[in-house]
Amino acid sequence: AQKITQTQPGMFVQEKEAVTLDCTYDTSDQSYGLFWYKQPSSGEMIFLIYQGSYDEQNATEGRYSLNFQKARKSANLVISASQLGDSAMYFCAMRGGGADGLTFGKGTHLIIQP
């Protein structure tokens, strides 16, 4: 069974600061993918970034980067230069082995303060 753990239920961050959202995972699969999604108050899920288990370099997408530490089974999301529009729920998820659907963590509620 796969499991995603996000230990930060909520975070307050000053605008323009960098923020790290924690994610640890548990799987017995060798091949898997890790995803981060943003969910604004409107409810839709917005894809941010992907990291494959065999990727040697950390993924980056604009202001988002993923700090992937395979041995520690962690995949933390780093948002540089935070903006007020970054306030939202953030979910870490994984797809592994033969499973087709995503397994999600419980999320982190990020609030950016001016």
Next chain:
Amino acid sequence: DGGITQSPKYLFRKEGQNVTLSCEQNLNHDAMYWYRQDPGQGLRLIYYSQIVNDFQKGDIAEGYSVSREKKESFPLTVTSAQKNPTAFYLCASRPSGRANTEAFFGQGTRLTVV
């Protein structure tokens, strides 16, 4: 524009009634998914389909049913057997066959039992 359309946005149901949530996509994706989200929780997989006329149970399929008669459509029926149906329901799709492709989500349907 291509995307996933869920309807209705809000739905109210009396106890004991079945209700069907609509999900349509024009992204030409083979795989489609239904997730349930409870307050303060991550998403949990209800059902998924990788091809027309075939679908698989997810982690919490009891009390739900689906059909996949067309590639574009994956309706979810919440039956009277679902003990606690009040939740936010999200439909997603993605191209199948590649593990590293992200899922695209609809805007969601908020179901309330009255």
